[in-house]
Amino acid sequence: MTPSFRLFLLAGAACSLAACNGDTPASAPAPETASGPGPEQAMVAAAHPDAVEAGLEILRRGGDAVDAAVAVQAVLGLVEPQSSGIAGGAFLVRYDAATGETVVYDGREIAPASARDDMWLDDQGAPFGFIEAWQSGQSTGVPGVIAMLAMAHEDHGRVDWADGFDAAIALAQEGFEVSPRLSALAQRVAPISSLARREPSRSYFYDEEGNAWPAGHVLTNPGYAATLAAVAADWRNFYTGEIAAQIIEAAGEEPLPGRLTEADLAGYEPVRREALCSPYRVYVICSAPPPSSGGVAVGAIMTILEGFDMSAHGPDTVEGWRLFIEASRLAYADRDQYVGDADFVDVPVAGLLDRDYLAARRALIDPEGGAIAAVSHGTPPGAPETAADTTPDNPGTTHFSIRDTFGNVVSMTTTVEAGFGNNRMTEGGFLLNNQLTDFAFAPRDEAGRQHPNAPEAGKRPRSSMSPTIVFDKNGAFVMATGSPGGNSIIAYTAKTLVAMLDWGLSAQEAAELPNVVARGDQINIERGFDPEILQELRARGFQIEGERGENSGIHIIALRPDGSLDGAADPRREGVARQP
Known part of the structure; x- marks a missing residue:
C-alpha cells in the first residue's frame, strides 16, 4: 500500500466531516489488498434469471x-x-483481488x-x-x-x-x-x-x-x-x-x-479511467468519474451525511430520511450545474468533493429539522460559470454485480437510455x-454561457450511472451495488449505501427499502412508505410528490464477516442473485 493512499484511508476512517475538513483527493488509487486462498465465494446478481x-x-x-x-x-x-443492449453504452468498475487495483472502463x-x-x-x-x-x-x-x-x-x-x-x-x-x-x-x-x-x-x-x-x-x-x-x-x-x-x-x-x-x-474508442473514490467513515466508496456524474454525486451525498450520526437515525425515523433528502437535494443541485464530459469541459471534481466545501453545504441543513426552502447549486473551488441545466431525464438502464471465484468484482451499469x-x-x-x-437540450443561456453537458462532436453525454464498489479501511472488498433509473440512479445507489453501511440492513433489505429521490424542491417517495413519516416530512415543509412508484433495479453483492456472500435482487424487476 502506498504511503499516500494509507493516509487517504486513515483520513476517511478516523474522522467525520464534522471534525475533519481537510482537503481530500477527488480521485484516489484503488485500495490494495492481497487475494485470499481460493476458490472464493462467487455470485451474479442481475435483472433476469437467464x-x-x-x-x-x-x-x-x-x-x-x-x-x-x-x-x-x-x-x-x-x-x-x-x-x-449491444448498441448501448456502459460503465464497468472492476476490483482486482490479487493487485488491489480498482479501474473504471468507460463505454459511454x-x-x-x-x-x-x-x-x-x-x-x-x-x-x-x-x-x-x-x-x-x-x-x-x-x-x-x-x-x-x-x-x-x-x-x-x-x-x-x-x-x-x-x-x-x-x-x-x-x-x-x-x-x-x-x-x-x-x-x-x-x-x-x-x-x-x-x-x-x-x-x-x-x-x-x-x-x-x-x-x-x-x-x-x-x-x-x-x-x-x-x-x-x-x-x-x-x-x-x-x-x-x-x-x-x-x-x-x-x-x-x-x-x-x-x-x-x-x-x-473506450476509455480506461481511474476510479473516483471518496472516504466515508471507515469505508472507501469507489465509482465512475465524469462523464458519469455518479461518483461525484454519490460521493457528495455520503460526505454530507458523514457529519451526522446516521446509525442513530434509522429507516424508521423521520430524521434519517430528512437528512438523506437534504443531502440528496444539495448534491443533485451541484451535479446538475457542473458535470459534463471532463475530456471536453472543465468539471471541478476536486471542488465538488472538497470536504470544506461540503461542510459548508451541510451547514445549510436546518438543525431544527425544517426543510431547506429552496436548494440551488453552490460554488465549489475551481467552478466555472455555466448555464442552467436543461437535460431531460430518461429512466431506462439495467445494473448487475458479479464476484468471481478469484475474489474479483465487477459492478456494471448498462443502458440503451x-x-x-x-x-x-x-x-x-x-x-x-x-x-x-x-445532452442538454438548450446548450446556452441568454448570457451565452454554455452548459458543460451541451452537445459536441466526439463528446460523451453526461450519465447518472453509478456502478459502485465499497472497501473497508484496509482496502478489503465490502460490497458492490448500483441501479438503473435515469438521474434517480444516484439516489437509489446512495440509499443502499446508507442502508447497509449505517443502518445495518442486509443486502435484500436495502434493495427492498422504499426509494426516496430528492432532486430540487420536489421529493418523490415510493408507494408503501411509512405514512406517519410521510406526514411528518410534509409538516416540516418538504414537497412530497405523492407516493408514486420509483423504477429502480438494484443488484447488490456484499461480503459477510464469515466470508459468505449476501446478495440481493431488486423486487421491482425480475432479477435474482445466485451462486454457482
Whole structure:
C-alpha cells in the first residue's frame, strides 16, 4: 500500500466531516489488498434469471468477473431489450483481488462528428419535445459497450471472448419466454412510440393485431444470434461491415435522421479511467468519474451525511430520511450545474468533493429539522460559470454485480437510455440507443454561457450511472451495488449505501427499502412508505410528490464477516442473485 493512499484511508476512517475538513483527493488509487486462498465465494446478481445463469456458467468454467459480464450483457440485450443492449453504452468498475487495483472502463456512447451544440433546437431556436427527440435517428450515439467489454476482456479475460456469447446465441436461436415486464412495457410504449409501427420491431414485439406478446410467449431472434456470432468471432465486426451498415441505415431513417457514418463507428474508442473514490467513515466508496456524474454525486451525498450520526437515525425515523433528502437535494443541485464530459469541459471534481466545501453545504441543513426552502447549486473551488441545466431525464438502464471465484468484482451499469432505446430495430435483431438525448437540450443561456453537458462532436453525454464498489479501511472488498433509473440512479445507489453501511440492513433489505429521490424542491417517495413519516416530512415543509412508484433495479453483492456472500435482487424487476 502506498504511503499516500494509507493516509487517504486513515483520513476517511478516523474522522467525520464534522471534525475533519481537510482537503481530500477527488480521485484516489484503488485500495490494495492481497487475494485470499481460493476458490472464493462467487455470485451474479442481475435483472433476469437467464442472464444470471449465463454469467454463472462462465464462472463455473473458471472465468473472470469480466468474462461473466460479457455473457450477462449479451443475454440482457436479448431478454431485457427495453433496458440495455449491444448498441448501448456502459460503465464497468472492476476490483482486482490479487493487485488491489480498482479501474473504471468507460463505454459511454459518443456524439458523431456531425453533432452540434444546437442539435436539439428547432428552426426557431426552441428545444425539441422529448418524445420527438427520443424517437429520432438523431438521438443515436456511437455505441460503446461492445468495445468497452473487449478492452476489459483483453485486460482480464480468462476464457475465450467467444465463450461469453454462447448462452445468448442459444437463447436467440431456440427461444426465450417473454417476461411480464417486457410484455407490459412494450404495450405501454406502443401508443407513443414507433416500436409497434416500424419494422422489424413491429413484427418482433407484437402480434398481428398490434398487441404485445404476452408473458410466457416464446420468442426467437435469429438476427440477434447472427449478430452475436459475428461479434464473437471478432468484436470489431460490430463497428464495421454489415452490422455497422445496419446501424447507420436504421439511424438514418426519418424523422430527424441521424448522421452516423462508417468513420464514426470504426473510430470509437473506450476509455480506461481511474476510479473516483471518496472516504466515508471507515469505508472507501469507489465509482465512475465524469462523464458519469455518479461518483461525484454519490460521493457528495455520503460526505454530507458523514457529519451526522446516521446509525442513530434509522429507516424508521423521520430524521434519517430528512437528512438523506437534504443531502440528496444539495448534491443533485451541484451535479446538475457542473458535470459534463471532463475530456471536453472543465468539471471541478476536486471542488465538488472538497470536504470544506461540503461542510459548508451541510451547514445549510436546518438543525431544527425544517426543510431547506429552496436548494440551488453552490460554488465549489475551481467552478466555472455555466448555464442552467436543461437535460431531460430518461429512466431506462439495467445494473448487475458479479464476484468471481478469484475474489474479483465487477459492478456494471448498462443502458440503451429510454425504454427500448430510440425504438429503432436493425435487421441484426437489436435496438439502437437514444443516448444523445442525455445532452442538454438548450446548450446556452441568454448570457451565452454554455452548459458543460451541451452537445459536441466526439463528446460523451453526461450519465447518472453509478456502478459502485465499497472497501473497508484496509482496502478489503465490502460490497458492490448500483441501479438503473435515469438521474434517480444516484439516489437509489446512495440509499443502499446508507442502508447497509449505517443502518445495518442486509443486502435484500436495502434493495427492498422504499426509494426516496430528492432532486430540487420536489421529493418523490415510493408507494408503501411509512405514512406517519410521510406526514411528518410534509409538516416540516418538504414537497412530497405523492407516493408514486420509483423504477429502480438494484443488484447488490456484499461480503459477510464469515466470508459468505449476501446478495440481493431488486423486487421491482425480475432479477435474482445466485451462486454457482
